[in-house]
Amino acid sequence: MKIDLNTLLRPHILALKPYSSARDEYTGKEGIFLDANENPFGSITAENFNRYPDPYQQALKERISEIKGVSTDQLFLGNGSDEAIDLLFRAFCRPGVDQAILLPPTYGMYEVSAGINDVETVKVPLTPDFQLDTRAILKAITTTCKLLFICSPNNPSGNNMRREDMLFLINNFPGIVVVDEAYIDFSGELSFTIELPNHPNLLVIQTFSKAWGLASLRLGMAFASPEIIRILNKIKPPYNISGLTQQKVLEALGDLSQMRVMTKDILRERSYLEKELAEVSLVEKIYPSDANFLLIKVKEAKKTYDNLVDEKIIVRDRSKVLLCDECLRITVGTREENENLLKALKKSAE
Structure with a gap:
């Protein structure tokens, strides 16, 4: 759906003059830096962390853009995906006035961020098979609905949403549609980042916390039109991603083979665990997982x-x-961890 971002943005955000850091004024790498009130003598650690990091993470974004097939101006990096989620509420939703549509059961931080920002949530439950109820979602839209969150693969159910339903909502929702793909690397579906050129109201979230095994570094990605990315950059803290995180993630992205091996191992263990859980007497149902x-x-x-x-x-x-009566969510572990889990479940069934 074509949108006018100026009509969606909170008016004061539209007029906001962003903070200008020292690195906004001079982006060169060489020189005597006497502009940011840093400690000129280095750090108390073996490595020097006395200089502020690149506020826009250009080197890291260039590598991610190569991997993801998007341009750097379509990419926002946050302190985890949660930062992007929070910034979306701050940018588009007026406290006590605007609304966001959530589709429970879903990732809990959408509602937490809405609450922090004093934004009302309109909840439209998924169907009993954890799919989008498109008719009910359209019916729930009001003139103050600014954000719609779709988690696919969904947390906690684990399944992909039907792609045609998602595209239908992107084409018909008069605000920003956020597609959260935290678990996309375990899914057989193509990322919705390929839809960005056709849908200016689409924003896709991904993370380095799952398949990449970098949860402790706290780095999330948001992909959207350059116009939306500029808004997020306008309101983010000036140095939201530490230099250490940028360095370590860039190192990890130098060789993708390890990530691919780990992902393959997790998928293998998922199949093993699903097969073995089916033989445990207290397990009544195993929901399909992507x-x-x-x-x-x-x-x-x-x-x-x-x-x-x-x-x-x-x-x-x-x-x-909601919809998860008597349900447990189990992360796929190593073979040893999965075997210990199965042993404990069988013991509990006795």
């Missing part, structure tokens, strides 16, 4: 969860979440 976890329905989820904790095996109890 992610690195499985949602399972068990007899007495709380009791089963507590029994696993007693064995020092920690999963997520999702039994109180």
Whole structure:
């Protein structure tokens, strides 16, 4: 859907003059830097961290753009995906006035960020098979709905949403459609980043925390039109990604083979775990997964969860979440971890 961002933005954001850092005024790499009030003598660590990092992460963005097939001006990097989510609420939703549509069960930070920013959420449940209820979503749209969040593969159910349903909503929602692809590397689906040229109201979120194994470095990606990316850059903190994170992620992106091997191993273990869980008597249902976890329905989820904790095996109890009665969410582990889980579940079933 074609949109006028000026009509969606909060008026004061439109008029906001962003903070200008020292690195905005001079972007060169050589010189005597006496502009940012840094410590000129270095750091107390073996490596020097006394200089501020690149506020726009250009070197890292250039490498990511090569891998993802998008231009650098379509890419925003945040302190985890959660930063991009929060900035979207700050940019587009007027506190106490505007709304965002959520599709439970889904990732909990959408609602938390909405609450922090005093934005009302309109909840349209997924269907019993965890798919989009497009008719109900369209019916829920009001003149103050600015954001629609679609998680695919979905958390906690693990499944891909039907692509045709997602495209239908992108074409018909009069605001920003956020497609959260945190688990896309475990999915057989193509990323929605290929749809960016055709849909100026689309924003795609991905992360380095899952398949890349870099959760501790806290780096998330948002892909959108250059116009939307400029808005996010306008309101982000000046140095939101540390120099250490930029350095380490750039090193990790030098060789993609290890990530591909790990992803293949996780998919293999997912298949193994799914097969073996089907033989455990207290497991009543295993939901199809396109992610690195499985949602399972068990007899007495709380009791089963507590029994696993007693064995020092920690999963997520999702039994109180909409459409997830008596369900546990289990991350795919190593073969040894999965075998210990299965042993503990069989013990709990006795």
